[in-house]
Amino acid sequence: MTLQIENLTVYYRTLRGDVRALEDTTFQVADHEIMGLAGESGCGKTTLGHSLIILKPPMKYIKGHVALDEQELPIHDMKRMNPFRFKEISLIPQYAMNAMNPTRKIGKMTAELLGSRGVNFDAIRTELMRRLDLVNLPDSVLDMYPIELSGGMKQRMVMVLSTLLNPSLLIADEITSALDVSTQKAVAEMLVEFRNREFVNSMIVVTHDMSILYQIADSIMIMYAGQLAEKASTDVIIHSPRHPYTKLLISSLPEVGVRYTETKLQGIPGKTPLLLDPPVGCRFRDRCPISFEKCMEVPPFMEVEQDHYVACWREF
Amino acid sequence: MKKQRNKNEFLYFALRNVKLLIGFSVILLFLITGLVGPLLAGNEPFAYVNPLGPQPPSAEYWFGTTFFGQDVFSQFAHGLQATFLVGILGGGIGTIIGILIGFVAGYRGGIVDEILNVFTNIVLVIPTLAVLLIIAAYFEVRSIFSESLFIGITAWPWAARAIRAQTFSLRTRDFVDLARMSGMKPLKIIFQEIAPNMMSYLVMTFILQFGGAILNAATLDFIGLGPTNAISLGLMMQHAVNWGALQLGHWWWFIPPGLAITAIVGALYTMNVGLDEVFNPKLRET
């Protein structure tokens, strides 16, 4: 097991109280697994991704444990978490286009970043060159400023940079949303390639885009309103989902490959519940076509088949 | 998350922002002094009330008397009124011109933007004070209103630039596109769709213009191009300097007006930073 998460609960502190963005989450990511994390915006997937690497205000750690390679991650402690960042767990942020200091040459910035983490740039330079080559970036990018790179180049550069120290876990946050379709595909393929070459051990790919997940993910986990709904292998999720929300979600896609960016689920009555004061029990209850009394209790995230987890009373 | 933000939330943070509160209190203190002070002083600002001439602060004359035996507190209170007036009018005019030019340039873009941009840059480069000197010298008799007007019409460029940039970024947002597609007139879009979304920005622009106008007026007053038949804090300083107040030991005449200007403008700037923190959630985090 690369990543083990138990009862992780993270809230957002706001004026009117805590937004319960991530509630009692328990799941695992296996070695070499690329896990897709999907759901509507505001479902807590980004919160989950971020809380694993940088949990700072207004995010608030409530409870739970995270272990990476059998080692407890002190995610609630910004300082103690630092030695793990980059080296054990790394991030390709949503804002990869702007992630590099605009006034520093990329090479210099990399050297300074590595230096600050106690890594000798020269020692790693050959490896860096090889990886740049792998993502089709010329060596000369190191001598360029970020603005001289196209969007796709920047994206790839950040991928290389984030994985340079061979982290055990990589969190890729909406990395494709800003790219055009063909570039998306290339980037997605590179993620797989990175995993295959063991630059990273396992990955959580947070995205809106089911088609990307279909293409690269070994497994997909669906979230709804701060709770886990279903996790299974990609094929299973796409072809035979068991959670009513997943079913609606999949069926609402006209065909695999169409993005559902920002679009709300059509045809499902009701709205996503406010996480400030979420309903008790299953949070999908109000919109669920098959809900019943039992749903007033929170359904556990249970393994209903081998590697297939569902949180729905109807399935147990 | 962002959509849940509303006025109450601003108020909540505003009431807890020390910078904003301190700045606001200082402004309020001086504003009240300016409004109530003339009534309390009991003396006309120019009346020669103290036959002893310059006297230090006392129970009768709170800020002492000038070289001529005029009540410094009365002048101070009346001067505060003038200073606030210049700030509001001068800052207001500067902001309004800046807003108009900034909105139009930012919203229309293209050739209109180019022309307004060149115009703004020109006015920006010409040193304000030099122009003010000349405009001021044209007028034989100057009032606080004309002074405010001059200051306003020379101070707008940076505001226009900043507002242009903001408008530019808002112009492409969905809700503006929607309004445009629904056939709304450009002016209506600007004032109904864009302006409300920049309210915090406009308020901050006004505050900075306010402070700048006060400082500009003080400079003009000091070099003798202020209002000709009036009292303001800058004119008080000028009089105090002309009559050797510091050298002759009449510090109570020279110190208060300068200190008040510093305090008011400093408070405005502090408020501005405070407001920034209130309006911009990123800056709130500790």
Place this chain on the structure above:
Amino acid sequence: MRSYFGRKFLIYGLTFFLAVTIDWMIPRFMPGDPITNMLANFSVSSTNSNAYAEMRAYYTQLFGLDLPLWQQYLNFWKSLFHGDLGISTSQFPTSVAAVLLRAVPYDIFLLVPGILLSWYAGNKFGAFAARSRWLDNTISPLGYILTATPYMWLGILLAWFFGIVLGIFPIAGAYSFNIVKPTLSFSFIRNLLWHWFLPFASLFLVGFGGQAIGMRNLIIYEIEADYSRYLEALGAPTRLIRKYAFRNAILPQITGLALSLGVVVAGALVTEVVFSYPGIGYQLLAAIQGQDYFLIQGCFLFIIIGVLLANFIIDITYIMIDPRTRRGMTGETA
């Protein structure tokens, strides 16, 4: 890059043209007649009206005020390119150009170090203040207070305290009044610096406050920028993040410097008056007091040229420092 410069030059050119035109209008559209006002300064108690009329006609002809306006305007441009700004009436018969050329070195001497040092120190201070909320709340107020202080008020307080109460600095002149002749000796230069210090200090302090506040605000924003968050996520130390934030905040601060030039120049004008420091401000005030429109005109022109030149230098510097423009990407600098 070329179009960028083309634009800039267009703006500079237009500004110059407009400024010169306004400048030309100064004596011609002022209330009162410049020659009348000039002659009013001549104590003519025993002159009869005939002589006065003759003197009047003479000076009118001398200043070319008897020509049609359009011709006066053309002549103005023509003489401008010959470096001829006319003759000062209050310092008759000295030419305006000569008066200004003597004054300008003092301005450079005062303004350039004043601007650059306050910019440098202000930026350092602002960055320091932005390090933590605690520092921000304790030392930033110093910046707000300084930048809100009227130049002349601060100047007069400095002159009074250091000049008169402590008596350690002179309060008037560019060098001591007991100097026989200015020379390039060490003692003379020391004397110059001694007289320069207080006017410089008042310019420096106010500018320092403004720059510190500007830097503080920018850093606070930069620290929240995406690249800072990325570095943080990768575990980079605060030191590196702050270093980058400072570097990036410097660029808008350079632009800000150009924007603040007008204010600094205004400050220098009043500071020179306060300290009787013989730069353009001192001459400008004397010109206003002496109703010397030609000298006012010249001062205005010099100030404009100075500010334009400074803007240009700042533009160039910006391009050199900002990799984005340096690498040929066009973009608004300011």
Place this chain on the structure above:
Amino acid sequence: MANRMRVLLALVLLTVFAVGCSQATTTVVPATEKTTEKPVEAATEKPAEEPVEEVPSAPETFERSETLYVSGAAWGPPSTWNPFQPGNLANTTGTIGFVYEFLYSYDPLAGEFTPWLAENGEWTDDTTFEVTLREGLAWSDGEPLTAADVKYTFELGQQYSALWFSPVWNYLTGVDAVDDTHVTFTFDDPLYQEWDNYLYSLPIVPQHLWEGRSEEDITTGANENPVGSGAYLYQSHAEDRNIWTRNENWWGNDVFGTPAPKNIVDIRTSSNNVALGMVLKGELDLSNNFLPGVAALSNQYVQTYYPQAPYMLSANTAVLFLNTTKAPMDDAAFRRALAFAIDTPSIVNVAYAQLVKAASPTGLLPSMQQYDDQDVLAKLGYEFDTDKAKQMLAAAGYVDTDGDGLVEAPDGSKIELKVTCPSGWTDWMAAIDIIATSAQAAGINIKAETPDYGAWNTELQGGTFDMTLNNWAIMSNTPWNLYNLLFRHPIQDQMQSGNFGRYDNQEIFDLVDALAKVKATDDEGMKAACADIQELMLTEMPMIPLWYNGLWAQWSTSTWQNWPTEDSENQTLPTTWSGYWQMGGLMTLINLEPVPPAE
């Protein structure tokens, strides 16, 4: 990059310092050359200066005990040393009086003429004035000063009408240099009173250096490095100073004595406030600035002519001109009532803190008071008396008909008047405030306004003002000087140099003209002529003399002593103002003594 920026900054700073320093010095050193637009002229007069510059071991600073620091004369940077440019000469005080000298000097305190370049001068008949020059007069370049120079100087006025003294040729018919020391002036109906004025106000210039100059050079040239005959030589100047050094070879050293200060540094400050600071720092020996509140420092930091109020001698009369072309100022009764309504004591006590004296109703300075006719004053004089003013107004038909406390004109129209002075003239601004306030108290609606100087001057000369202050008649040898200003005629579109209120009365013009033609020796004749003028003036009250502006002077006795005071033996004017050196200013310097160093 941080390092690169730091280096860049350092470099820029260094260059700036270097440029700043070298610029500042190099431009100041040859300042005279820079302003020179006619190098030829500079060359002609240069030799006298050369040795000073060449001495390699010259001291860098002036010896404190040999140097007099003064201020208050210059109102702008020095620009001309041409003795024929009265206006701008104020900024190079000493050009006339130090460098260029006069036939006579005049002592206004004693009312006496002293022969200066002249040894003697007399009217041999009604139209002939003969001057005998002193023996051994010399220009500072060594050439002798002769009758030919005097003739040349006077004849410049005949040749160039742009010179201020050319009107003398209205009645002067010829100047004849009989020999090296004798000059004869012949006249046609001379204005004796004015002629006396020329004797001590027309500077004599060296023919041998001026002969070849163009009209432009003579009338408007800057005349750098002036060569004259006087007690001091031009040393150098900068924007804020004029420096003069003693002429050790001055012909007058044996006649009048040697002036005590070896160097005189005349400092121009940008404001009186700076001058006050320098006085407090002990950096000025004599300040002729108007320093309000100096009474508080008197006898402690500084000394003044009188140890108590008014502290200062009187220098000129501040007169309130009334525009007699406008109602109700066209009514003599109104004008006289106004004279009683103005609170002059408050102007003296509040606006000036007792630094000035109230003026005699005749307007004549205290030094001229022998010409005040006491009978006229007893009958027609005025003083501040609000009740009397109200009575006079009522008697003349000015009553408050609408009950607002302010009187209306006899025809029932409202009266709204403005009293003005230039903006920034702080003492006058305070004074017109008091004028307006006290007039209001008497029921006359007057408001104080302070337009800019240019606008004020246009109103003054164009005659569009209501009432305004003016003080352009300076100390002189004759009461005619003041009355010539007050009743300047004929009335023209632009009144540049007097009678700004356009008071048009041929009777008084004739009286003033008659005074001009009374011989200076005929004291009784002058008194009679003055009495006639004063009677008509006080009856008609076309303008109201209010107070005497002071001959502002405050000095320190730390380095120099024996200054003239009320009780001192020497009664001379303690002033450095241009035009006053020949009125006793130079004698003040001659009488000065260095303070012996403390043992």
